[in-house]
Amino acid sequence: MDKIKKILSTTYNNKYLRxxxxxxxxxxxxxxxTSLVKEFAEEVGAKLxxxxxxxxxxFEISGMLFPDKENKRVVEFDVSIFRDLKDGDxxxxxxxxxxxxxxxxxxxxVLSERTLGSGYKLPDIMIxxxxxxxxxxxLLPQVxxxxxxxxxxxxxxxxxxxxxxxxxxDASTLEAAFDVISEDKFNxxxxxxxxxxxxxxxxxxxxxxxxxxxxxNFHEILESAMIENKIGSIPLENGTIISENEMVSWKILYxxxxxxxx
Numbered sequence: 001m002d003k004i005k006k007i008l009s010t011t012y013n014n015k016y017l018r019x020x021x022x023x024x025x026x027x028x029x030x031x032x033x034t035s036l037v038k039e040f041a042e043e044v045g046a047k048l049x050x051x052x053x054x055x056x057x058x059f060e061i062s063g064m065l066f067p068d069k070e071n072k073r074v075v076e077f078d079v080s081i082f083r084d085l086k087d088g089d090x091x092x093x094x095x096x097x098x099x100x101x102x103x104x105x106x107x108x109x110v111l112s113e114r115t116l117g118s119g120y121k122l123p124d125i126m127i128x129x130x131x132x133x134x135x136x137x138x139l140l141p142q143v144x145x146x147x148x149x150x151x152x153x154x155x156x157x158x159x160x161x162x163x164x165x166x167x168x169x170d171a172s173t174l175e176a177a178f179d180v181i182s183e184d185k186f187n188x189x190x191x192x193x194x195x196x197x198x199x200x201x202x203x204x205x206x207x208x209x210x211x212x213x214x215x216x217n218f219h220e221i222l223e224s225a226m227i228e229n230k231i232g233s234i235p236l237e238n239g240t241i242i243s244e245n246e247m248v249s250w251k252i253l254y255x256x257x258x259x260x261x262x
Contacts, residue, residue, distance in 0.1 A: 001152070004025055004150070005040055007023050008128065009040070010042045012044060013124045016127045018124070019114065020130065021109060021148050022093075022130045022146060023150060024093070024096050024131055024148065025037075025128075025130050025152050026127070026130075026131045026133060026151055027132070027147050027151065028132065028196055029076065031152050032198065033130040033152055034079075034094060037090070037092055037128060040090075046088055047088070047089045048090050049085060050092065050094055050144065051093050052095050053093055053094065053095055053098070053099035053107075054100075055095075055097050057100075058100075058102045058105050058106040060079060061079065061103055061106040061110070062116075073085065075120065081118055082110070082120075082122065082181040083116075083120065085122060085125050086123055086125075087123045087124040087126065089123070089125045089126075090125065090128065091127045091128075092128060093128070093129035093130075094129065095130075095131065096131035097131040097136035097137060097139075098131070098135055100137065101140070101143075104139065104140075108142065111127070124134040129147070140243065160174050160175075162197070168250065168254055169225065169253060170185075170254070173222075173225045176221050177218055177221050181200055181203065181215065200261070201251050207219065207222050207251075208254065208258075222250065225249070225250035225251070227229070229242050229243065229245060229246070229247075229248050229253060230244070231244070231256075231257060234256055242256075242259065
């Protein structure tokens with residue numbers, strides 16, 4: 001995922017790219033695309049403004065026309081989400097490929113000229129997005145050419161650092177668990193999210209909370225995982241003590257750590 005961060009950073013910090021390109025990361029739901037954009041925004045101290053396109057009607061993008069009786073004309077009222085943007089903000093277009101075609105058309109001026117229908121010029125912001133290929137809208141060239149699409153591949157192993165830092169799992173345990181989940185096709189099920197980070201993390205939490213696992217081999221890997229206690233001496237309810245540097249069940253140690261943080 002470092003590549004996504006690099007693309008975001010390069011775009012955000014280069015005025016020309018920021019004003020003229022819109023990177024969109026495309027991949028199966030559950031890959032962590034949105035989470036990475038949120039993480040990047042926090043790192044640079046930018047306000048992230050999400051705009052889920054699949055749920056928006058055209059007038060929620062372009063604004064609406066209202067009669068101005070005093071001046072005997074029709075005026076265009078802009079949508080507040082755009083008018084409230086400030087320099088340095090990141091406008092995040094989510095579910096880009098699932099938006100109605102009419103919604104895309106209403107976005108054209110915003111995307112290409114950074115201008116609203118009323119003529120209001122958007123501040124100096126970055127626009128980026130995320131998309132799923134499932135159920136995608138067929139885009140017209142004048143729409144698709146506004147974006148730079150980047151394919152995000154389903155490879156659990158590139159998330160090793162995230163799972164190691166959060167769950168204290170060592171590299172060999174993670175690799176074995178990744179392989180089991182990635183190879184499991186769930187008996188030909190139509191489901192295709194089994195090899196995504198979201199599903200993998202959900203599987204870990206199901207095991208930790210309820211001892212349940214979607215796969216017997218996955219359960220066995222986590223059940224037998226041992227890690228070194230680097231927290232310090234830990235007294236248990238039964239009177240025994242887990243000594244510092246002692247090898248202990250990963251499940252027991254992680255749950256004790258989690259409980260201490262509550």
